[in-house]
Amino acid sequence: KNWNDPAIAAINPGAGLPDKSITVCQRADGSGTSHIFTTYLSGVSADWKSKVGISTQPAWPVGQGGTKSAGVASLVEQTPGAIGYVELSFALEKKNLKSAKLKNSSGKFIEPTLEAVTAAAGALKEIPDDLVVNLTNLPGETSYPVCGTVWAVFKKDLKKDKLAAVVKSFTWALSEDGQKMAPPENYARLPDAIAAKAKEILAKLPVN
Numbered sequence: 001k002n003w004n005d006p007a008i009a010a011i012n013p014g015a016g017l018p019d020k021s022i023t024v025c026q027r028a029d030g031s032g033t034s035h036i037f038t039t040y041l042s043g044v045s046a047d048w049k050s051k052v053g054i055s056t057q058p059a060w061p062v063g064q065g066g067t068k069s070a071g072v073a074s075l076v077e078q079t080p081g082a083i084g085y086v087e088l089s090f091a092l093e094k095k096n097l098k099s100a101k102l103k104n105s106s107g108k109f110i111e112p113t114l115e116a117v118t119a120a121a122g123a124l125k126e127i128p129d130d131l132v133v134n135l136t137n138l139p140g141e142t143s144y145p146v147c148g149t150v151w152a153v154f155k156k157d158l159k160k161d162k163l164a165a166v167v168k169s170f171t172w173a174l175s176e177d178g179q180k181m182a183p184p185e186n187y188a189r190l191p192d193a194i195a196a197k198a199k200e201i202l203a204k205l206p207v208n
Contacts, residue, residue, distance in 0.1 A: 001021075001022055002018075002019055002020055002021050002022065003017045003018050003019070003020050003021075003022055003081060004017040004018060004019050004020075011103075011109075018081075020080065020081040021081055022081055022082075022083060023063070023064065023079050023080075023081050023082040023083070024060070024062050024063030024064070024082075024083060024084070025063060025064050025065075025066055025072050025075045025076050025079065025082050025083065025084030026060050026063050026064075026065055026066070026072065026084060026085065027057075027065065027066065027067075027068070027069075027071075027072060028065025028066060028067055028071075029057070029065075029067050029068065030056045030057040031056055031057065031068075031069075032056065032148065033069060033085065033086065033087055033148070034055065034056055034057060034058060034085075035054060035055065035056045035148075036135075036136065036146060036147070036148035037085045037146060038052065038053065038054045038055055038058050039054050039134060039136050040136040040137060040145060040146045042054050043136055043137045044137060044145075064079070064082075066084070069086040069087045069090040070086075070090060072084045072085070072086050072090075073086045073090045073091070073094050073097065076097060077094060077096065077097060083100075085146075088112055088114070088117065088186065088187075088188075089185070089186035089187060091112060092186045093186065099111060099112045100112075102144065102145050102146065103145070104137065104138075104140070104141075104143050104144065104145040105137050105138065105139050105140075105143070105145065106139060106140060106141045106143070108141050108142070110142065110143065110144045110145070111144070112144050112146075113144070114182075114183050114186070114187070114188040114189070115142070115188075116142055116143060116144035117135075117144055117147045117188035118188045118189050118190070118191055119140055119142040119143045119144070120135050120138045120140065120143035120144055120145070120147045121133075121135055121138075121147065121149075121188070121190065121191045121194060122140070122191035122193070123138040123139050123140040123143050124138065124191075124193070124194070127193060127194055127197045129197075129201070131149070131151065131194070131197060131198065131201070133149060135147035135148055135149060136148075147188075152170055154166060154205070160206065160207060163205060163206070163207050164207040167202050167205055167207050170198075170202055171199065171202055174190070174195045174198055174199050174202070179195065
């Protein structure tokens with residue numbers, strides 16, 4: 001399809017879309033970013049869910065593959081008419097790339113911003129003890145619909161002195177001072193509820 005396809009033009013009134021073919025760029029390697037994106041696609045498209053589904057390395061029906069988010073960003077940058085998906089930090093760093101507003105579950109078209117990611121995570125109704133959550137297509141007028149988390153995983157057999165140092169580091173990261181460091185690195189702050197849950201888990205680790 002071309003960028004001026006009627007279905008695309010209908011939700012982009014006045015955009016002056018070009019009569020240029022669309023080139024889809026995606027991750028060629030296994031990727032958590034692909035898992036998040038295909039989770040979103042499976043939630044909004046029954047056709048995608050039945051034919052491709054959720055995967056870290058899906059069988060893409062079309063497109064060109066790049067390695068890691070940096071590779072996809074460069075591929076989109078170098079390919080006329082291209083569209084792709086990358087981790088938000090890469091999209092924010094590539095100043096000459098434009099990001100798409102996506103329609104969220106409240107019917108609002110939202111830009112991918114750090115604030116929109118925090119808003120989405122803050123819309124969670126409950127947070128499980130293992131912190132494994134799906135942040136795609138959550139409610140809220142300001143929530144971006146394609147979001148995900150990064151987890152810290154600790155070895156069970158860490159020596160107590162090393163574990164204590166790790167816990168101290170992540171306790172700081174979850175503090176107000178630590179959270180202030182996230183936006184300058186193009187990562188979203190955690191909502192207070194998730195940060196509090198993570199602190200509870202850290203407090204239970206045997207460091208004494």
